[in-house]
Amino acid sequence: MSKKDEEVQGVLDSIDALGENGDAIDRARRLTQLLVEWPDTHAKVREMRQQAVKELREQGMSLRKIAELLEMSFSRVRQISEGVTNLRDQKRKSEAEQSSEPTE
Template sequence: MAETPEEVKRLLEAIEAFEAIEDPAERTSRVSEALRAWPGYHARLRSIREKSVQALREEQKRTWPEIANIIGEVTPERAQQISKGLSGAQRKKNKAEAEKAKPTE
């Protein structure tokens, strides 16, 4: 199994630092502040990954199976969706719209 990357370790350490705050009120306040900011951080991480996947495909000419392997635990089809910025919510929305557009018999 691969070693945990340093950036991931630091993120996990930050979460552990929240857990280590002894005062429940202070811990609640700090965690709540982080959670309020999380949507922006999450969007930034998704954008970084999307651009990186595009670079793997366009600049390094990697195949979708290779990119899926790099991402880990995704299919080549999902890797392609990531390169297009499609989130789980967007995929569900697209599927629902496609279902609505189907002619009824």
Template sequence: MADQPEEVRRLLEAIDALAAIEDDATCASAVTALLNDWPTHHARLREIRQERVLALRDSGRTWKEIGDLLGGVHASRAQQIAKGLRGTKRPVKGADE
């Protein structure tokens, strides 16, 4: 966690702080409130990432370089992110059985 940007560290610390709430009802209620709003926050994070990936591409970075900056994702995944495409989810094993 030490090599993460400060903002990422603060978010992870906030999650740890939620887990540390001693009262079970208070903790569960706080986590529920966060999870209820999470789809909006998740969508916004995806938008921010897409905007920045496009800016990196506009600045002359290759898809491979961008993928490496994103934590080692494949160049084709970096292109998908730039297009706003979501990754596909694999079906759960046994779901079709």
């Protein structure tokens, strides 16, 4: 396991520990705190990943090469580099905007 993989596993293990250690009240409080913080943390992680992909692009790496190295599809890496985070929401928003446009 690479160093990065070990760091990710450490975070996942810490999350597991929140649900395993302490009495039920303590676990519920800690897990509630995590869930309250999660949306902001999730957004921060997405932004950090996007920045890393942008750095690779600035170094001259192609989207295809980045996709290969990250074991993702080319289209997903392109979306990440462009800041696309939720395709379902974007599709719904686009459809709503189109349906609200006046027709002649």
